[in-house]
Amino acid sequence: MEITNEIHNHLIETNDIKILELRHKLIKEVETISAPIDKIVESAYSVMITEERKTDSVSKFSTIKILKNTASKQRRKIRPPLPKHIEDIPFPLPTLYTLTKHNTNFLLFDGQLGETRGLTFASQDDIRYLANQKFWYTDGTFYTSPSVFYQIYSIHAYDEGLSTPCVFALLADKKEETYQNFFLVLKKKIIEISNMIRL
Numbered sequence: 001m002e003i004t005n006e007i008h009n010h011l012i013e014t015n016d017i018k019i020l021e022l023r024h025k026l027i028k029e030v031e032t033i034s035a036p037i038d039k040i041v042e043s044a045y046s047v048m049i050t051e052e053r054k055t056d057s058v059s060k061f062s063t064i065k066i067l068k069n070t071a072s073k074q075r076r077k078i079r080p081p082l083p084k085h086i087e088d089i090p091f092p093l094p095t096l097y098t099l100t101k102h103n104t105n106f107l108l109f110d111g112q113l114g115e116t117r118g119l120t121f122a123s124q125d126d127i128r129y130l131a132n133q134k135f136w137y138t139d140g141t142f143y144t145s146p147s148v149f150y151q152i153y154s155i156h157a158y159d160e161g162l163s164t165p166c167v168f169a170l171l172a173d174k175k176e177e178t179y180q181n182f183f184l185v186l187k188k189k190i191i192e193i194s195n196m197i198r199l
Contacts, residue, residue, distance in 0.1 A: 022048050023070075030071045031078055034096070041067045086117050086148050086172060093119070108167070109185050114178030118149075119170040120185065124193050126166040131194040133157035140174065150174060153182070 026044045033040060045064050079096075083089045091110065098107035100123060108127070109120040122130075130136065135158040140151045151174060155167040167186065171178055 019048075023067075026067065026071060027074050030075050034101075037068055037071050037075065041071050082146075083148050089117070089148065091117075108189055111185075113169075113171060113181045113185070114173060114175050116172040118172060118178065118182065120167065120182065120189075121169070122167040122189075126164075127190055127193045129164065130155065130157045130166040131190045133159050135159070137163070140171075146170065153179075155186070 022044065026041065029040050029044065030037065041064060045067060080090070080094075093107060093110055098105060100106045104123055106121050106123055107119070108122045109118070111117065113120075136155055137158060138153065138155050140153050142151045145152045149170040149172055151171050153169040153171050154165050156163045156165050158164075169182055171182065
């Protein structure tokens, strides 16, 4: 009988280093980009597969499901939990939720609309564009609204056959008073920002 003493070599392979680097890049994106987790992970996974197809490291990648779970856990560490009630939404909203990806203000109004709090989002450029358009149309969407609100109410400018979304409001109900308050706030903001309104 022969007994051998194997010495294990624990040097990290180049492919393993690449995988770790890509995972760290993914986690950094999840922390700094506010895009949906699914979009970030699927995009990163596609890049990983494309870059590493030439090597044998593709088989060592985590599954998309594992990457999404890892990314979700990381995001939960740095962001507050989703609110269960309107009262749970911080006031004022954290800056992270009030700016565009170009760091310009996107929160138009945060306050009482009707009997409860409502949030209205639009850039100043969108408000100026809307103010100059003759035709607007509105749309209330109920199924995609965050659970603490009743609807996402949007206003679109219609010009030369094109519809451009300009204003988005998170409303707690669909009462007449809420809509009236919303349009009064919007009218005031349009006059403030563009010094004009075409109604």
